[in-house]
Structure formats: C-alpha cells, structure tokens
Amino acid sequence: MSRDAARPPAGPPAARGSATSEVPQELLRELMRLKIRTKHLVSDQLQGAYSSVFRGQGLSFSEVRGYQPGDDVRWIDWNVSARMSDAFVKIFTEEREMTVMLVVDVSRSNEWGTRRASKSHVAAEVAALCAFSASNNNDHVGLILATDVVERILPPKKGDKQVMRVVREILGYKPQYQGTNLRAALETLVMVTKRKSVTFLISDFFAGGFEKALALAASKHDLIPVMLVDPRDEELPNVGLASFQDLETGEEVLVDTSSGRVRRHYQETMRAFRAEREKLFKRLALDYVVVRTEEGVVGPLRKLFERRERRRRR
Numbered sequence: 001m002s003r004d005a006a007r008p009p010a011g012p013p014a015a016r017g018s019a020t021s022e023v024p025q026e027l028l029r030e031l032m033r034l035k036i037r038t039k040h041l042v043s044d045q046l047q048g049a050y051s052s053v054f055r056g057q058g059l060s061f062s063e064v065r066g067y068q069p070g071d072d073v074r075w076i077d078w079n080v081s082a083r084m085s086d087a088f089v090k091i092f093t094e095e096r097e098m099t100v101m102l103v104v105d106v107s108r109s110n111e112w113g114t115r116r117a118s119k120s121h122v123a124a125e126v127a128a129l130c131a132f133s134a135s136n137n138n139d140h141v142g143l144i145l146a147t148d149v150v151e152r153i154l155p156p157k158k159g160d161k162q163v164m165r166v167v168r169e170i171l172g173y174k175p176q177y178q179g180t181n182l183r184a185a186l187e188t189l190v191m192v193t194k195r196k197s198v199t200f201l202i203s204d205f206f207a208g209g210f211e212k213a214l215a216l217a218a219s220k221h222d223l224i225p226v227m228l229v230d231p232r233d234e235e236l237p238n239v240g241l242a243s244f245q246d247l248e249t250g251e252e253v254l255v256d257t258s259s260g261r262v263r264r265h266y267q268e269t270m271r272a273f274r275a276e277r278e279k280l281f282k283r284l285a286l287d288y289v290v291v292r293t294e295e296g297v298v299g300p301l302r303k304l305f306e307r308r309e310r311r312r313r314r
Helices: 025-053 078-084 119-136 160-172 182-192 211-220 260-283 298-313
Strands: 059-066 088-094 099-105 140-146 150-157 198-203 222-229 241-245 252-256 289-292
Touching: 025 119, 025 160, 025 298, 078 088, 099 119, 099 150, 099 160, 099 182, 119 140, 119 160, 119 198, 119 222, 119 298, 140 160, 140 182, 150 160, 150 182, 182 198, 182 211, 211 222, 222 260, 289 298
Parallel strands: 099 140, 099 198, 198 222, 222 289
Antiparallel strands: 059 088, 140 150, 241 252
C-alpha cells in the first residue's frame, strides 16, 4: 500500500506507457460489460441529474422581443427600445455544450483493492459513468492519465467512441512509472485545457505537494475530487506478523498486526490523513465525493449531483 508523498517528475509530460491498437480479448470483454452496465445506469439513474447540474459555460445572444411583465429589466435593449418607442429585451440562449475532463491517477497504489474491485477498476467505473453522462448530453470528454509524470493525454472529443477509448485507456493502460504526482497532473490540466471544464480528479490522494496546483486548477475549472478508498486503507487485519510492500516504491516493512496498539495507530493515522484531504477540499469550496471499493459507484455520484442541484435552487 502506498503512503509516499509525490516525487518530482522523472521527465517532461509525455505519452510514455504502452497502449496498443490491438485490444486483448479479456479487456475487450470487460469493456463491453462495463459499457452495457454503465449506459443502463446512466439512462436510469444519472442522466437527468447530470443535465440539470452541469450546464454550459455561458450565454449567447439570440434575439430581441417586446418586454413582457416579469422580464428582468437588466436585459432591456435601450438602443432598440429608443428606436421603436417601446420596451424591448434581449433574449439569450444557454451554450449547452461543455467539456468534461477526467484526470485519473494510475499509480501503483490504485491497483490495490481487497473487496469488490481494485481502485483502478473503480476509477474506470466512475470515469465511464461520468463520460457516458457527458456523451449523452453531447458534451466533449477528455482524459489525462498521471503517475510520477503525465503519461497520456486524450484531447476532448464527442461521442461514444471517444468514451470507449477513455475507458479502455484507464482499464488497459500500462504505466511506465509507479508513483503519484498530482501536482504535475493538475498543472497539465491548466496548461492544456484553456476553456473552463467540469473536471473529475480521480485518485486515492496518497500524495503531497499538490495543494497550490489544486487551488489554481479549481480557480479555472469546476473541479470535483473523487477520492477512492479501500477498507484496508484505514484498517489493518489481525493476521499476526506480516510483510507489507509499498506498491509505488517497492519498500517492504514487517508489521505485527496482532498488536492492538499497532492497529489503532494505523487506523488513527490513516483516518487523520483522509480528514486532512477532506478539510483541504472544503477550504477550497470544492464538491468532492468518496467512493469506496466495496460499494457501488452510482450512489455516491447521485448524491453529489443531488447536492449540487439543491445548492443551485437556493
């Protein structure tokens, strides 16, 4: 289990890992299963909520018409009104089209998972739900995969074909590096995505040194951290003397898990770590969601959408 802070990038952002055009049959079958399940869940449970809380980034002028009781006086077109000797208002239409960016941590710690699925598989499920919701709404979807460096960037595009490529990359990508550098991922997001986007940052957040980059990215984008949590992240099993390996560094340590004091210390330390991350998100006024590997992903996302909808209606 990785607990290391982020290390400096080993090189400039680039497409580094392996991603072949030939999809292994096992991965292809998993992609199709995920596509069928995800599209069904989006259609039945998430699409309406997504459409209502994620809106276009502006308004475009459509026409002028005569003033009607209840119209906002701020939209009166005084030039036209003066020429026509009557009150006319400007009518605007919302720019519906959006860009959704998925920034996904593919470091080795995300291969960890002790219950229903690994964090990397849960990340793919979350990404698929968000991407298909966006695609059904005719929005663009892009992807950034990151470890110690940014390993792959897929520019935003529309359509289910783009969604399947995004999910395929997350499920089947073989990263060259093992560590976590969220700072590099967030700085790359700011650099390559000029237009304001809805960005889902999917990670277990076992990293440090990204706080300033997070604040900068949040000032430019609608940034939503998705924290992946496995039960063993916060609780050690009592299995006696056991060897634990850091997935990102390869370092091994011998731990006496039969000691109640050791288990309590581990639990308190890891819960405090998670609480600090949540405190950071709240301080930056970010919507965030915790997704646990032993549970489904639809419930937490639906609660996120409902929370945003309630706030929008105030």
